[in-house]
Amino acid sequence: MLVTCEPAILYFGTPVLLISTINEDGSTNLAPMSSAFWLGWRCVLGLAATSKTTQNLLRSGECALNLASVDNVAAVDRLARTTGLHPVPANKLARGYRFEREKFRLAGLTPIASETVAPPRARECPVQLEAVTASHHGLAESDNELRGRTVIFEMRIQRVHLDDAILIEGEPNRIDPDKWRPLIMSFQKFYGLESRQRHHSMLGEIPEVLYRSADIDKARQARPFLGAGPGDAGRNHVLTLDAEPGRSSP
Numbered sequence: 001m002l003v004t005c006e007p008a009i010l011y012f013g014t015p016v017l018l019i020s021t022i023n024e025d026g027s028t029n030l031a032p033m034s035s036a037f038w039l040g041w042r043c044v045l046g047l048a049a050t051s052k053t054t055q056n057l058l059r060s061g062e063c064a065l066n067l068a069s070v071d072n073v074a075a076v077d078r079l080a081r082t083t084g085l086h087p088v089p090a091n092k093l094a095r096g097y098r099f100e101r102e103k104f105r106l107a108g109l110t111p112i113a114s115e116t117v118a119p120p121r122a123r124e125c126p127v128q129l130e131a132v133t134a135s136h137h138g139l140a141e142s143d144n145e146l147r148g149r150t151v152i153f154e155m156r157i158q159r160v161h162l163d164d165a166i167l168i169e170g171e172p173n174r175i176d177p178d179k180w181r182p183l184i185m186s187f188q189k190f191y192g193l194e195s196r197q198r199h200h201s202m203l204g205e206i207p208e209v210l211y212r213s214a215d216i217d218k219a220r221q222a223r224p225f226l227g228a229g230p231g232d233a234g235r236n237h238v239l240t241l242d243a244e245p246g247r248s249s250p
């Protein structure tokens, strides 16, 4: 029997990301989010206007998108109901949010330098993407009541860093969906995916390479971020937790 309902939210299940951005003073913010989807080397993010992440993205136009696996769930949950905004906005106070400056420390995650953007990546997340803002606009712009509450960002991916444990053996550029175990947020609760395919996929017969876009060539031309460390020797180097993005510890 089908029934007509009015659920307050329609969060039917999307992967969880930890998005890192740089604050005005050079420190780092890190926030969980899950209103995200992917189109080639672009992704679309939906973020509340009353988030530090949104303010940082609007100002700096860059972030690191760390995709959480099921193994990162405790770290994600430690960041829930925190904000880098001070004072905490009234709508978040009412939901029990508190201000938190040291988000990497709180989550127990390790910041490592990105190559082309200032915001650091989270070492423990198996997928880390460096991204720049291509465009943004408000959600529900024509609605007097909802206008100004949510910002939609189109991000272009500029570097992809993957834990090689999630790759198809012998295929350096292909992720094995049998190995990649994304953390899913469904109606505010955490889930994983089943570890087996449910059915043969007709779409899966199309070679992935046919989806390759010019954004990958553009990404190759991205200049190294000046604070990213000393060339290849500094790749994946750990940053001090409260450091400005240019400062690092070996």
Ligand SMILES: Cc1cc2nc3c(=O)[nH]c(=O)nc-3n(C[C@H](O)[C@H](O)[C@H](O)COP(=O)(O)O)c2cc1C
Pocket (backbone or CB within 6 Å): 016, 029, 030, 031, 032, 033, 034, 035, 036, 046, 047, 048, 050, 051, 052, 053, 054, 076, 077, 079, 080, 081, 082, 083, 084, 085, 092, 097, 185
């Ligand atoms: C699993 C999870 C998913 C979330 N998804 C989103 C989201 O898609 N968009 C959003 O604006 N907030 C989302 N939030 C809430 C933000 O984390 C929250 O607004 C937080 O205060 C943002 O931190 P910031 O103010 O330091 O940027 C999510 C929180 C959790 C725990």
